[in-house]
Amino acid sequence: MVEDFKVTPWEVEGVVDYNKLIEHFGTSPLTEELLEKTAELTKSELPLFFRRKFFFSHRDYDKVLQDYEEGRGFFLYTGRGPSGPMHIGHIIPFFATKWLQEKFGVNLYIQITDDEKFLFKENLTFEDTKHWAYENILDIIAVGFDPDKTFIFQNSEFTKIYEMAIPIAKKINFSMAKAVFGFTEQSKIGMIFFPAIQIAPTFFEKRRCLIPAAIDQDPYWRLQRDFAESLGYYKTAAIHSKFVPSLTSLSGKMSASKPETAIYLTDSPEDVEKKVWKFALTGGRPTLKEQREKGGEPEKCVVFKWLEIFFEEDDKKLKERYYACKNGELTCGECKRYLISKIQEFLKEHQKRRKKAEKQIEKFKYTGKLAQEMWDKAIPEPLKG
Amino acid sequence: MVEDFKVTPWEVEGVVDYNKLIEHFGTSPLTEELLEKTAELTKSELPLFFRRKFFFSHRDYDKVLQDYEEGRGFFLYTGRGPSGPMHIGHIIPFFATKWLQEKFGVNLYIQITDDEKFLFKENLTFEDTKHWAYENILDIIAVGFDPDKTFIFQNSEFTKIYEMAIPIAKKINFSMAKAVFGFTEQSKIGMIFFPAIQIAPTFFEKRRCLIPAAIDQDPYWRLQRDFAESLGYYKTAAIHSKFVPSLTSLSGKMSASKPETAIYLTDSPEDVEKKVWKFALTGGRPTLKEQREKGGEPEKCVVFKWLEIFFEEDDKKLKERYYACKNGELTCGECKRYLISKIQEFLKEHQKRRKKAEKQIEKFKYTGKLAQEMWDKAIPEPLKG
Numbered sequence: 001m002v003e004d005f006k007v008t009p010w011e012v013e014g015v016v017d018y019n020k021l022i023e024h025f026g027t028s029p030l031t032e033e034l035l036e037k038t039a040e041l042t043k044s045e046l047p048l049f050f051r052r053k054f055f056f057s058h059r060d061y062d063k064v065l066q067d068y069e070e071g072r073g074f075f076l077y078t079g080r081g082p083s084g085p086m087h088i089g090h091i092i093p094f095f096a097t098k099w100l101q102e103k104f105g106v107n108l109y110i111q112i113t114d115d116e117k118f119l120f121k122e123n124l125t126f127e128d129t130k131h132w133a134y135e136n137i138l139d140i141i142a143v144g145f146d147p148d149k150t151f152i153f154q155n156s157e158f159t160k161i162y163e164m165a166i167p168i169a170k171k172i173n174f175s176m177a178k179a180v181f182g183f184t185e186q187s188k189i190g191m192i193f194f195p196a197i198q199i200a201p202t203f204f205e206k207r208r209c210l211i212p213a214a215i216d217q218d219p220y221w222r223l224q225r226d227f228a229e230s231l232g233y234y235k236t237a238a239i240h241s242k243f244v245p246s247l248t249s250l251s252g253k254m255s256a257s258k259p260e261t262a263i264y265l266t267d268s269p270e271d272v273e274k275k276v277w278k279f280a281l282t283g284g285r286p287t288l289k290e291q292r293e294k295g296g297e298p299e300k301c302v303v304f305k306w307l308e309i310f311f312e313e314d315d316k317k318l319k320e321r322y323y324a325c326k327n328g329e330l331t332c333g334e335c336k337r338y339l340i341s342k343i344q345e346f347l348k349e350h351q352k353r354r355k356k357a358e359k360q361i362e363k364f365k366y367t368g369k370l371a372q373e374m375w376d377k378a379i380p381e382p383l384k385g
Numbered sequence: 386m387v388e389d390f391k392v393t394p395w396e397v398e399g400v401v402d403y404n405k406l407i408e409h410f411g412t413s414p415l416t417e418e419l420l421e422k423t424a425e426l427t428k429s430e431l432p433l434f435f436r437r438k439f440f441f442s443h444r445d446y447d448k449v450l451q452d453y454e455e456g457r458g459f460f461l462y463t464g465r466g467p468s469g470p471m472h473i474g475h476i477i478p479f480f481a482t483k484w485l486q487e488k489f490g491v492n493l494y495i496q497i498t499d500d501e502k503f504l505f506k507e508n509l510t511f512e513d514t515k516h517w518a519y520e521n522i523l524d525i526i527a528v529g530f531d532p533d534k535t536f537i538f539q540n541s542e543f544t545k546i547y548e549m550a551i552p553i554a555k556k557i558n559f560s561m562a563k564a565v566f567g568f569t570e571q572s573k574i575g576m577i578f579f580p581a582i583q584i585a586p587t588f589f590e591k592r593r594c595l596i597p598a599a600i601d602q603d604p605y606w607r608l609q610r611d612f613a614e615s616l617g618y619y620k621t622a623a624i625h626s627k628f629v630p631s632l633t634s635l636s637g638k639m640s641a642s643k644p645e646t647a648i649y650l651t652d653s654p655e656d657v658e659k660k661v662w663k664f665a666l667t668g669g670r671p672t673l674k675e676q677r678e679k680g681g682e683p684e685k686c687v688v689f690k691w692l693e694i695f696f697e698e699d700d701k702k703l704k705e706r707y708y709a710c711k712n713g714e715l716t717c718g719e720c721k722r723y724l725i726s727k728i729q730e731f732l733k734e735h736q737k738r739r740k741k742a743e744k745q746i747e748k749f750k751y752t753g754k755l756a757q758e759m760w761d762k763a764i765p766e767p768l769k770g
Contacts, residue, residue: 115551126552155547157765162540162547166500167511169575174559177574189562190554193578366767375768380542382751383760 015251018056018215018242025218027057027240034058037065042103049096049241054309057215059225060237064210068104074208074237076101077201079111082132083121086139087262088343089244089254091350092310094143096241097212101146107370108150109201110140115155116198119190130156134361139265141357141364142350148369157365160378161200168203169196171227180219199224202236204374214253215240244309245302247279266351269344276303276340283325284332295328303335311342400636403441403600403627410603412442412625419443422450427488434481434626439694442600444610445622449595453489459593459622461486462586464496467517468506471524472647473728474629474639476735477695479528481626482597486531492755493535494586495525500540501583504575515541519746524650526742526749527735533754542750545763546585553588554581556612565604584609587621589759599638600625629694630687632664651736654729661688661725668710669717680713688720696727 006013022029030053039046049055064074078097080090101108114129121129133154140152155161172195177183183192198220202209211221218240225235243253246261254262260279263272283297283304298304304325312318324330365371376384391398407414415438424431434440449459463482465475486493499514506514518539525537540546557580562568568577583605587594596606603625610620628638631646639647645664648657668682668689683689689710697703709715750756761769 115548118551119555156551157548159544159547159763162544163500163542166503166541166575169578170504170573172574173571174568174574174577175570178570183559185560185563186558188555189557189559189578189581190551192559193554193574196574362767366765378544379764379768380751382747383764 013252016243021215022057025057025215025222027059027215027218027238030056030058030061030239034061034065041065041068044103047096047099048310048313048315049092049099051315052308053242054092055096055212055239055241057240058238059218059221060208060235061210061239064208064237067208072207073106074104074210075106075205076108077111077204077209077211077236078108078213079113079198079201080136080140081113081117082129082136083117083124084132085264085266086136087254087264088306088310089246089262091139091143091265092244093212093214093241094140095310098143098145100210100212101149106149107205108145109204110145110150110152111161111198111201112137112152112154113194113198115190116194119188119194126156130154137361137364138354138357139350141360142265142353144353145364147360147363150364150368151370151374152364153371153374154365155197158374158378160374161197164200164203165193165196167231168199168224168227169193171231172196172223176223180223195220195223202228203231203233206233208234209236211236211238213238213241214243216243242309245305247275247302248281250281250300250302250305263343263347265347265354267347269347272343272347273340276336276343280336280339282332282335288331291331292328296325296330296332298322298325301325301332301335303332303339306339307335307342311339311346398637401628406600407442410442410600410607412444412600412603412623415441415443415446415624419446419450426450426453429488432481432484433695433698433700434477434484436700437693438627439477440481440597440624440626442625443623444603444606445593445620446595446624449593449622452593457592458491459489459595460491460590461493462496462589462594462596462621463493463598464498464583464586465521465525466498466502467514467521468502468509469517470649470651471521472639472649473691473695474631474647476524476528476650477629478597478599478626479525480695483528483530485595485597486534491534492590493530494589495530495535495537496546496583496586497522497537497539498579498583500575501579504573504579511541515539522746522749523739523742524735526745527650527738529738530749532745532748535749535753536755536759537749538756538759539750540582543759543763545759546582549585549588550578550581552616553584553609553612554578556616557581557608561608565608580605580608587613588616588618591618593619594621596621596623598623598626599628601628627694630690632660632687633666635666635685635687635690648728648732650732650739652732654732657728657732658725661721661728665721665724667717667720673716676716677713681710681715681717683707683710686710686717686720688717688724691724692720692727696724696731 035046035050067074076097097108112133114133117129118124118126137152174192177192177195181195202224218238221236221238228235246252246254248261260275263275281302283299283301285291285294285296308318366375420431420435452459461482482493497518499518502514503509503511522537562577562580566580587609603623606621606623613620631637631639633646645660648660666687668684668686670676670679670681693703751760
């Protein structure tokens with residue numbers, strides 16, 4: 001890309017122009033028409049992720065809706081790379097996924113790639129990524145998925161995924177993988193194989209798969225779409241989200257590697273207050289006087305962006321805040337305090353549910369209805385209880 | 386190699402000079418001293434595979450014997466790529482492996498690479514290689530291993546192997562794999578990953594692993610030895626066998642892709658008679674008169690080679706036959722008839738044991754003591770019976 005931004009499965013840099021990204025990736029915009037159809041089929045009001053175009057692009061989402069409408073159904077697939085604690089930016093797409101599962105009543109597969117993170121991160125041990133897998137799964141369960149329609153699996157444990165990846169791994173040669181992911185002579189053979197493992201769950205059912213994920217994961221799905229039909233499956237569909245910016249900048253995405261710029265799901269109310277107060281970038285003017293005269297710039301403000309993406313559910317309130325800022329009626333301190341209270345409220349509830357998740361983990365991974373069906377295929381008959 | 390022969394894990398061409406191979410591969414000759422030590426430790430007479438130097442080379446076999454002597458023990462690992470029916474050439478090394486298991490009383494792991502054969506053979510489906518896995522396992526069980534000390538596993542089924550391969554796959558980059566196995570830009574990503582899967586069983590126990598296999602598999606073990614210790618395991622040991630020649634030529638090795646040149650383990654007595662009679666290369670002279678005058682050339686004779694490698698257990702008889710041939714006292718027809726009867730006798734017994742193996746397969750794969758221990762590690766606690 002010759003743009004001022006860069007988006008790959010491992011890197012998001014610069015202020016992303018999402019319209020250009022649609023062009024570059026060859027995806028389609030998520031139109032009003034598709035959103036209306038979604039509301040109609042689910043007989044529901046759209047959640048803010050859709051209303052506010054946090055999901056902005058798609059592949060074959062129109063076909064997913066058609067499959068649903070005509071009774072063929074579909075299933076959901078998403079994932080998480082457990083390289084550290086999860087932050088706000090990681091969990092938001094899971095709330096969108098939860099809405100889709102609930103409203104369409106479909107199965108959901110969540111892949112925890114403890115293999116990938118160990119392979120790609122020089123300094124992480126396999127024990128590390130397995131540990132983070134456990135921690136991250138608690139956060140994911142806390143979102144509130146249906147335990148009988150959701151299968152959360154770690155690649156290091158649900159290794160049946162290897163068998164499922166083999167026919168895929170016969171469809172991709174090094175040259176293709178290099179072109180899509182930029183592998184080199186120094187890339188480890190585990191990294192080179194990994195795309196087959198990430199693609200495998202798109203074939204878990206003989207229905208169309210819908211993947212709600214940030215757009216940087218799209219290269220995997222593009223590759224899948226090249227050969228899915230030759231293996232007797234559907235090309236996967238996807239809806240693509242934007243990135244959640246870090247506290248300190250609207251460019252790039254929130255990164256767990258800079259702890260002060262991210263709010264973790266395990267942060268205390270005091271952490272939240274301190275971080276937002278100290279690090280949050282706003283669109284405020286240098287002096288209060290100027291702010292009152294010229295008004296603030298909510299377009300340049302991370303605090304406003306976070307409210308827009310997740311923390312202000314009420315469209316009317318958001319709009320009022322926007323104009324109040326523009327008109328110089330608000331100080332950045334007021335907005336920060338409001339965001340702090342919203343985040344604290346969210347984390348308080350999340351952390352309660354996370355605690356409860358410790359008791360639900362077995363169900364999501366092994367004993368819930370869908371989990372059991374999947375493990376049933378993985379364990380040879382003579383070894384069954 | 387600038388020699389007239391070529392040995393890689395996928396190709397054996399030309400008349401192999403085994404002494405040169407030891408030099409090229411950087412292995413050590415299997416000396417009289419090591420063989421005597423083997424006889425001493427096992428308190429047994431050596432089997433013909435050792436007496437007649439069918440196993441001719443090794444890596445660290447001296448250390449294996451030392452580990453055994455000093456009580457640290459060791460374990461055996463070998464395998465089979467199920468791309469078709471097994472022939473005589475495939476099964477002979479398994480008899481050597483059986484002898485080692487029996488005499489040293491050690492665990493044995495047999496990897497059935499249905500993943501590899503599907504990935505490497507353009508025209509085989511995964512169903513094909515899984516089918517051949519079943520058929521080949523029957524032949525292997527018929528050799529007579531200890532069902533409580535032997536674990537036979539198919540990679541497509543005992544997928545725990547994937548998790549075990551991951552740390553290995555972080556140690557090998559594309560450049561290394563290319564140098565050892567000759568991968569190209571067109572190689573499928575499954576092929577590129579496969580060395581990690583083949584190496585994984587060398588880490589099944591925290592003891593030294595001994596691999597009895599034909600020398601063409603050595604590149605895998607050489608790679609393993611580069612990083613085994615950095616992962617906290619032993620460098621694997623190996624003893625290397627020569628190749629079993631096809632019926633029609635002393636160069637190359639018996640190949641399942643030319644059915645008339647191989648004797649299959651499922652061949653009928655009539656098949657055996659027809660193939661040996663029609664296709665076996667001998668060291669005979671053009672006319673009986675010449676044969677009587679000049680004598681035959683057992684060094685150039687496949688019939689004699691097969692008797693030497695496997696079918697003539699009696700050293701004295703073999704020697705007598707050698708000189709009788711040299712002295713012109715034997716006709717090729719006589720030797721062929723003798724070999725035919727020996728092969729028929731062997732196959733009759735083998736096929737009986739193969740039939741019985743249908744009832745033992747569950748034990749070797751799932752319910753024998755060692756198999757159970759291995760599966761126990763692969764199945765998560767909440768799913769156990």
